[in-house]
Amino acid sequence: MISFRSNTRLYSALAAKAYARNIQYRGSHLLHNFASAAFGYLYACIWIGLGRDHSLGEYGTHGMMQYITFTQTSLWVASFTTVGLGIPQSVRTGQIALDLMRPVHLFAHLAAKEWGQIAYQFLYKSIPIYLVMLLALGLTPVDGGRTLPIALLALAGSAYMGICIGYMIGVSALWTTESSWLHWGNQALMNLLAGFFIPLQWLPGWLQQIAWASPYPFMLYAPTQFYLGKGNPLALLGTLAWCVALTILCLLLTRVMRRKVEVQGG
Amino acid sequence: MNEQTYESARTSVDRRKRFRNYIKLYVLLIRTSIRSRMQYRFNFAFGTVLAAIIQLSEFLMVAIVLAKFGAVRGWTMYEVGYLFAVMTLAKTVYRTFGNEVHNLERYLVEGELDQLLTKPLPVLLSLMPRGFRLMPGELLQAGAILTWAIGAMLRSGQISWWAIPQTLFAALTGGILLFAIGMATATCGFWTTRISMLQNMTEDAAQTAARYPLTLYPGWMSALMLTAIPVGLVSYVPALYILRGELGAWVFPLLAVASAAAVLLALAFWRFGISKYQSTGS
Numbered sequence: 001m002i003s004f005r006s007n008t009r010l011y012s013a014l015a016a017k018a019y020a021r022n023i024q025y026r027g028s029h030l031l032h033n034f035a036s037a038a039f040g041y042l043y044a045c046i047w048i049g050l051g052r053d054h055s056l057g058e059y060g061t062h063g064m065m066q067y068i069t070f071t072q073t074s075l076w077v078a079s080f081t082t083v084g085l086g087i088p089q090s091v092r093t094g095q096i097a098l099d100l101m102r103p104v105h106l107f108a109h110l111a112a113k114e115w116g117q118i119a120y121q122f123l124y125k126s127i128p129i130y131l132v133m134l135l136a137l138g139l140t141p142v143d144g145g146r147t148l149p150i151a152l153l154a155l156a157g158s159a160y161m162g163i164c165i166g167y168m169i170g171v172s173a174l175w176t177t178e179s180s181w182l183h184w185g186n187q188a189l190m191n192l193l194a195g196f197f198i199p200l201q202w203l204p205g206w207l208q209q210i211a212w213a214s215p216y217p218f219m220l221y222a223p224t225q226f227y228l229g230k231g232n233p234l235a236l237l238g239t240l241a242w243c244v245a246l247t248i249l250c251l252l253l254t255r256v257m258r259r260k261v262e263v264q265g266g
Numbered sequence: 267m268n269e270q271t272y273e274s275a276r277t278s279v280d281r282r283k284r285f286r287n288y289i290k291l292y293v294l295l296i297r298t299s300i301r302s303r304m305q306y307r308f309n310f311a312f313g314t315v316l317a318a319i320i321q322l323s324e325f326l327m328v329a330i331v332l333a334k335f336g337a338v339r340g341w342t343m344y345e346v347g348y349l350f351a352v353m354t355l356a357k358t359v360y361r362t363f364g365n366e367v368h369n370l371e372r373y374l375v376e377g378e379l380d381q382l383l384t385k386p387l388p389v390l391l392s393l394m395p396r397g398f399r400l401m402p403g404e405l406l407q408a409g410a411i412l413t414w415a416i417g418a419m420l421r422s423g424q425i426s427w428w429a430i431p432q433t434l435f436a437a438l439t440g441g442i443l444l445f446a447i448g449m450a451t452a453t454c455g456f457w458t459t460r461i462s463m464l465q466n467m468t469e470d471a472a473q474t475a476a477r478y479p480l481t482l483y484p485g486w487m488s489a490l491m492l493t494a495i496p497v498g499l500v501s502y503v504p505a506l507y508i509l510r511g512e513l514g515a516w517v518f519p520l521l522a523v524a525s526a527a528a529v530l531l532a533l534a535f536w537r538f539g540i541s542k543y544q545s546t547g548s
Contacts, residue, residue, distance in 0.1 A: 034463075039470070042475050188319065
């Protein structure tokens with residue numbers, strides 16, 4: 001039986017190593033942030049343009065600029081995780097057989113590594129992008145930054161959900177060579193159902209129902225509402241419930257995966 | 267016929283023959299690429315369905331904005347749908363033939379380009395057929411949106427049947443323009459190796475922006491999209507004439523010249539870049 005508790009030091013070491021590996025490339029990644037901020041600026045420009053002819057409801061143009069700033073910033077924590085947590089690559093090279101043999105649970109092992117990656121992305125991508133977008137759009141943090149702690153707490157839940165979804169996408173690589181499509185599909189659903197570009201209350205009723213039946217609104221929309229000072233603390237319970245449900249799914253999938261894995265060649 | 271004229275005629279015949287052989291080889295390599303992909307039918311079907319879902323969600327993002335606000339800077343829902351569909355069609359043309367040019371970073375990072383350089387063929391000729399992609403999902407979706415948008419505008423009398431061949435021409439020249447932008451961006455990889463950041467700006471962000479009327483953006487941004495990164499010529503400029511009768515019929519020769527010039531410039535840049543290429547391998 002693989003223990004989760006006895007490996008706490010290992011998990012923190014894995015996370016620290018993933019963080020340290022990324023920090024080697026921080027210069028290049030900081031440049032990358034300009035591309036991401038340019039994307040955010042572009043989306044903000046669309047809302048600014050629309051705001052010239054329309055009132056933009058309860059948000060207003062200024063509110064939508066804040067909205068896009070926070071969602072664009074949050075993508076690096078909630079959505080841009082390693083493709084399939086690296087499992088598709090392990091399946092291709094056969095490394096997956098060794099990974100499953102380790103005396104540490106595969107999900108916990110990969111999740112720990114991804115936490116290191118996300119911590120790095122938060123510090124070296126999310127924060128710089130947030131600052132660049134605030135400057136470019138002439139904004140200041142909502143309510144002097146007082147809403148940030150609860151928004152970041154919700155975002156930590158988003159990061160965990162992102163890890164779980166990434167793991168499930170990775171596991172699919174045992175059945176298909178096209179698991180990267182699932183990754184891109186997940187990104188597309190994040191854009192649509194998580195409220196990345198359009199606040200969920202503006203979606204048609206049927207699409208809102210689909211969205212709220214999935215974990216996506218808790219990954220971007222809920223943290224953004226907290227940031228804008230419009231969130232209901234009960235939404236954190238939804239985040240927690242989805243974290244538990246996705247963890248159970250990941251553990252079940254690992255059991256299926258152990259029976260499915262085949263090693264070819266010698 | 268003197269000796270010099272004879273030599274020049276012979277060189278011209280040789281060049282034509284070589285060009286014909288290249289075309290034959292290109293078609294053969296594409297057939298091989300399709301056949302190899304069809305060995306994994308489930309994967310092909312799976313990828314196609316997911317690509318269609320991704321496209322659908324991208325269109326829904328635009329459609330929801332239109333449904334909520336009605337018009338964007340004076341452009342109706344059908345007109346913006348048209349912009350989206352022409353951009354998708356042009357992108358499909360580009361990615362069907364030039365997907366591997368877009369994926370050049372992988373070849374540069376993993377040293378696979380060195381293998382291509384050892385082949386007795388132009389690098390582009392051996393590179394492009396490798397990633398030949400059939401994209402039925404994107405084609406169907408763009409076709410459906412275009413049919414919906416053009417159908418509505420035909421019924422209202424806003425456009426005539428001439429709009430259909432004109433639109434197809436715009437999608438074709440648009441595909442060539444996107445290919446030229448993609449190739450010029452990829453060429454930077456011969457110096458920088460990593461190009462994904464640049465692609466995010468010149469391809470992803472630019473194409474996303476051009477799905478909406480350019481009047482939505484600040485002046486400097488729309489100017490950029492009409493000159494340095496000419497995605498505005500893919501759908502916005504043709505739409506101004508085809509749908510709204512603005513500008514003039516000179517738009518079509520302009521599109522033809524601009525796409526030919528862009529691809530020739532990108533090719534020259536590619537040739538220059540590849541002459542400066544240094545392998546990352548040992």
